Amino acid sequence: MAIEMKVPAVGESITEVTVATWNKKEGDHVKLDEVLCELESDKATFELPAEAEGILHIVAKEGDVLPIGAIICTIEAGSATASVTVADAAPAATPAPAAAAPAVAAGPTSVLEVKVPAVGESISEVTGSGWNKKTGDVVALDEVLCELESDKATFELPAESAGVLEVIAQPGSVVPIGGLLAKITVGGSVAAAPVVAPAAAPVASASADANYAAGHPSPAAAKILDEKGISAASVAGSGVGGRITKEDALSASKPAAAPAASAPAAVAAVAQGGTRREKMSSLRKTVARRLVAVKNETAMLTTFNEVDMKPVMDLRGKYKDKFKEKHGVGLGFMSFFTKAVCVALKEYPSVNAKIDGDEIVFHDYCDISIAVSAPKGLVVPVIRSAENLSLAGIESEVVRLAGKARENKLTLDEMSGGTFTITNGGVFGSMLSTPIINAPQVAILGMHNIVERAVVVDGQIVVRPIMYLALSYDHRIIDGRESVSFLVRLKQLLEDPARLLLDI
Amino acid sequence: MQEFDVIVIGSGPGGYVSAIRSAQLGFKVAIVEKYAVMGGTCLNVGCIPSKALLDSSEHYHNAVHSFQEHGIEIAKPKVNLDQMIKRKAGVVSNLNAGIAYLMKKNKITSFHGLGSFDSAKTVKITKEDGSSEVISGKNIVIATGSKPTILPFIPVDKERIITSTEALKMKEIPKHLIVIGAGVIGAELGSVYARLGSKVSFVEFADSMIPTMDKTMGKELQKSIAKLGADFYLSHKVTSAAVKGKEVTVKAQDAAGKEVEIKGDYCLVCIGRRPYTDGLNLAAAGLTADERGRIAVDEHTLQTSVPGIYAIGDVVRGAMLAHKAEEEGTLVAEVIAGQKPHINYNLIPGVVYTWPEVASVGKTEQELKAAGIAYKEGSFPFKALGRAIASMDVDGLAKVLADATTDEILGVHIIGARAADMIAEAVVAMEYRASAEDVARMSHAHPTYTEALKEACLAATSKRAIHA
Numbered sequence: 028m029a030i031e032m033k034v035p036a037v038g039e040s041i042t043e044v045t046v047a048t049w050n051k052k053e054g055d056h057v058k059l060d061e062v063l064c065e066l067e068s069d070k071a072t073f074e075l076p077a078e079a080e081g082i083l084h085i086v087a088k089e090g091d092v093l094p095i096g097a098i099i100c101t102i103e104a105g106s107a108t109a110s111v112t113v114a115d116a117a118p119a120a121t122p123a124p125a126a127a128a129p130a131v132a133a134g135p136t137s138v139l140e141v142k143v144p145a146v147g148e149s150i151s152e153v154t155g156s157g158w159n160k161k162t163g164d165v166v167a168l169d170e171v172l173c174e175l176e177s178d179k180a181t182f183e184l185p186a187e188s189a190g191v192l193e194v195i196a197q198p199g200s201v202v203p204i205g206g207l208l209a210k211i212t213v214g215g216s217v218a219a220a221p222v223v224a225p226a227a228a229p230v231a232s233a234s235a236d237a238n239y240a241a242g243h244p245s246p247a248a249a250k251i252l253d254e255k256g257i258s259a260a261s262v263a264g265s266g267v268g269g270r271i272t273k274e275d276a277l278s279a280s281k282p283a284a285a286p287a288a289s290a291p292a293a294v295a296a297v298a299q300g301g302t303r304r305e306k307m308s309s310l311r312k313t314v315a316r317r318l319v320a321v322k323n324e325t326a327m328l329t330t331f332n333e334v335d336m337k338p339v340m341d342l343r344g345k346y347k348d349k350f351k352e353k354h355g356v357g358l359g360f361m362s363f364f365t366k367a368v369c370v371a372l373k374e375y376p377s378v379n380a381k382i383d384g385d386e387i388v389f390h391d392y393c394d395i396s397i398a399v400s401a402p403k404g405l406v407v408p409v410i411r412s413a414e415n416l417s418l419a420g421i422e423s424e425v426v427r428l429a430g431k432a433r434e435n436k437l438t439l440d441e442m443s444g445g446t447f448t449i450t451n452g453g454v455f456g457s458m459l460s461t462p463i464i465n466a467p468q469v470a471i472l473g474m475h476n477i478v479e480r481a482v483v484v485d486g487q488i489v490v491r492p493i494m495y496l497a498l499s500y501d502h503r504i505i506d507g508r509e510s511v512s513f514l515v516r517l518k519q520l521l522e523d524p525a526r527l528l529l530d531i
Numbered sequence: 532m533q534e535f536d537v538i539v540i541g542s543g544p545g546g547y548v549s550a551i552r553s554a555q556l557g558f559k560v561a562i563v564e565k566y567a568v569m570g571g572t573c574l575n576v577g578c579i580p581s582k583a584l585l586d587s588s589e590h591y592h593n594a595v596h597s598f599q600e601h602g603i604e605i606a607k608p609k610v611n612l613d614q615m616i617k618r619k620a621g622v623v624s625n626l627n628a629g630i631a632y633l634m635k636k637n638k639i640t641s642f643h644g645l646g647s648f649d650s651a652k653t654v655k656i657t658k659e660d661g662s663s664e665v666i667s668g669k670n671i672v673i674a675t676g677s678k679p680t681i682l683p684f685i686p687v688d689k690e691r692i693i694t695s696t697e698a699l700k701m702k703e704i705p706k707h708l709i710v711i712g713a714g715v716i717g718a719e720l721g722s723v724y725a726r727l728g729s730k731v732s733f734v735e736f737a738d739s740m741i742p743t744m745d746k747t748m749g750k751e752l753q754k755s756i757a758k759l760g761a762d763f764y765l766s767h768k769v770t771s772a773a774v775k776g777k778e779v780t781v782k783a784q785d786a787a788g789k790e791v792e793i794k795g796d797y798c799l800v801c802i803g804r805r806p807y808t809d810g811l812n813l814a815a816a817g818l819t820a821d822e823r824g825r826i827a828v829d830e831h832t833l834q835t836s837v838p839g840i841y842a843i844g845d846v847v848r849g850a851m852l853a854h855k856a857e858e859e860g861t862l863v864a865e866v867i868a869g870q871k872p873h874i875n876y877n878l879i880p881g882v883v884y885t886w887p888e889v890a891s892v893g894k895t896e897q898e899l900k901a902a903g904i905a906y907k908e909g910s911f912p913f914k915a916l917g918r919a920i921a922s923m924d925v926d927g928l929a930k931v932l933a934d935a936t937t938d939e940i941l942g943v944h945i946i947g948a949r950a951a952d953m954i955a956e957a958v959v960a961m962e963y964r965a966s967a968e969d970v971a972r973m974s975h976a977h978p979t980y981t982e983a984l985k986e987a988c989l990a991a992t993s994k995r996a997i998h999a
Binding site: 239240243245246250253254266267270 | 870871872873875934937939962963964965969
């Protein structure tokens with residue numbers, strides 16, 4: 028059987044690669060995982076390992092530009108050697124998670140397995156959040172098939188090849204990296220092509236918590252699912268070892284807005300009322316896990332202060348039109364706060380640090396994370412080296428990142444590596460809160476709403492726009508003196524923004 | 532003409548269950564039964580009466596052989612075969628009445644007479660008095676069951692050469708009963724008379740008793756029945772049987788072609804059963820039976836080639852078991868109601884009600900070998916089981932076959948006291964795809980026979996039975 032090796036999906040934004048060099052020649056006998064050639068994308072160079080042992084037949088020459096999913100070469104597998112996907116259930120067979128290694132059936136039609144690509148170092152599973160295409164649809168190369176949600180980001184999965192789609196992973200199901208999402212029947216008749224190895228899917232998902240019985244419906248559950256026309260594969264089992272219980276089946280619903288075949292059952296489910304259960308998205312699970320971990324693992328406490336916002340507001344009122352005209356971006360409060368934070372961080376470096384084992388890591392730069400409420404939950408993109416940015420530079424970064432956050436388009440890079448976080452509960456009307464540190468950072472600034480309050484200035488009661496500030500910090504490395512002084516310094520800078528200019 | 536939503540032909544365990552389930556689902560249901568009483572083979576001349584006699588003979592056997600050991604001294608017990616048969620008849624009529632009551636309770640209209648197709652939508656009922664009536668049904672369920680297979684060269688006279696039906700109403704205890712066929716029915720009825728004092732000789736074409744079950748079961752069962760003084764002619768092919776006065780002579784050839792001649796006073800022929808559709812007039816409905824007499828049905832819906840006509844139980848493919856027919860009866864009723872039920876045929880247990888009982892579910896060892904599936908085996912003998920020792924029922928063992936990689940239970944085979952009841956646990960476990968270790972980690976009450984299954988699961992998990 029010949030294995031067709033295709034250009035793997037190597038990254039979200041990469042649509043084509045160039046064959047740089049072949050390490051092997053036509054007709055060479057290659058071993059499994061042996062590097063066949065080097066591929067170059069506009070971002071990086073990477074090696075293509077052999078997916079099977081056998082005789083190499085080169086299809087794409089050096090210098091050829093190939094789209095993702097195009098055939099690079101074929102490997103004529105020996106009689107005894109099996110292809111990657113046909114590999115038996117031997118637990119030793121580590122499924123190479125590297126990229127979406129498409130496996131293919133021999134014959135006039137080939138079946139391309141669409142697998143979850145490796146999207147980041149720390150990401151082990153993704154949640155399918157919605158198919159743009161359904162089983163039986165004809166898809167074009169690079170057409171977006173579905174959205175995948177990891178605990179950090181949402182990304183789109185383009186078709187690696189044109190063909191007929193068969194959806195395997197239903198929306199909401201959690202699939203490990205390398206797990207089977209769909210199959211694309213390339214060429215030939217539309218009729219169900221012979222599946223190379225039905226056993227391959229469970230094997231591929233042999234992650235730590237995988238179980239041979241996962242997804243096995245109980246007898247009653249099987250009947251209910253059949254009647255609802257829902258495949259057991261699309262239901263997450265809550266029973267022992269991932270088994271599908273009767274309750275799972277009762278609460279399962281068809282992914283698409285198909286008319287309920289069994290209306291009485293659906294009505295019954297709704298009529299129960301009272302509670303509703305939803306599976307937590309992986310983003311939500313991660314947020315939950317991290318927040319609890321921070322609470323448990325740090326010595327977190329919060330200090331407060333208040334800022335008279337009149338000077339900043341006056342300045343803003345005076346220049347906002349000109350600012351917009353010149354920089355093409357509005358002058359908000361965020362840039363003042365970010366700038367002030369950068370100045371204060373320079374003076375109190377322990378607030379801009381993190382703990383690594385027995386050591387404290389101080390950052391000479393200020394990568395400021397900004398908490399943004401995205402449709403799927405809280406995300407925290409980073410303004411890089413904010414200390415070097417002008418107010419306009421900061422504003423345009425904020426606009427860019429917040430926009431991407433709302434569209435679930437933030438990349439992992441854009442969300443990792445911050446050194447300090449600013450969160451603004453004020454946009455929702457919060458007067459005062461105690462934010463939780465964004466680990467491994469050690470401090471977070473909470474902004475709040477601006478309220479006109481009666482304050483005493485020079486012995487007179489006057490009305491001023493006041494914002495309460497909260498700084499939650501990890502007392503393990505930040506002492507009270509530093510945290511309080513940091514906040515007081517912020518207050519100073521914001522109440523007299525000229526200091527930002529003069530650096531005093 | 533009376534019209535029904537569902538007409539069920541045959542009132543055996545498949546038919547009457549299908550009728551009740553149909554009625555539960557709101558259908559107007561009729562049931563047609565050829566005989567005067569309901570219940571079919573199972574209740575009248577099968578499972579139930581044979582179990583009644585098996586229990587009676589077991590009591591007798593215990594009275595003769597183990598009471599003394601138990602410390603019970605009684606005068607030498609005597610078999611009153613008439614009373615045994617009478618009690619059995621009482622059990623049967625009790626249950627006949629039960630089914631009649633259930634029909635009434637579920638508002639099912641019962642027709643007594645030979646049901647036959649008049650068309651694909653109508654059934655003609657010919658009553659004993661010769662009168663007939665035609666009823667129509669939107670759906671018709673064929674549940675006419677099976678009859679004992681008769682070989683052309685064995686002249687069954689129902690006097691000396693008999694079938695299971697006659698064996699359940701014997702007038703005397705045979706001195707030497709020759710049983711042709713050592714399958715489930717032969718083993719059960721043969722052991723009834725062996726316990727009552729008959730000399731029993733089994734003549735079997737295959738090389739073991741109950742040859743379709745796991746090999747270990749046949750071997751162990753033979754050991755137990757041999758203790759009753761039975762003789763075995765395994766791998767023997769019967770060539771003739773003849774009656775001369777009160778003597779039956781059975782001739783058979785062994786594997787090498789050497790002929791043996793066995794003489795007895797009765798010969799019980801239990802070589803299997805054939806689907807029974809005689810007089811059903813399938814042609815009128817546009818149906819035909821296959822070469823083995825079965826009616827072809829859709830794998831999932833049990834609908835025949837004619838829409839609206841379904842067939843269940845012994846007349847269709849699969850094991851001829853009452854509980855399989857019951858599941859199919861339920862399934863068909865639900866299919867007619869638009870539901871999508873499913874039967875896991877791999878998990879229909881098979882049971883032999885000898886003593887010790889044999890019960891089995893899932894794959895046999897020979898099936899796993901043939902399929903090339905890597906498996907682990909764990910066994911536990913009843914003689915190491917506290918409860919079995921206390922009850923003096925130490926024959927037998929529990930055997931668990933589990934997947935070599937996943938530890939999922941693939942087959943459970945038990946021979947021993949109460950195996951028939953114990954197998955239910957294995958069915959539950961396997962429906963949920965439990966591993967051997969799963970069952971091994973579940974608490975089993977002590978002292979019970981079910982501990983044998985737990986221990987066998989421990990053994991299958993990693994050879995770590997506690998009491999072995």
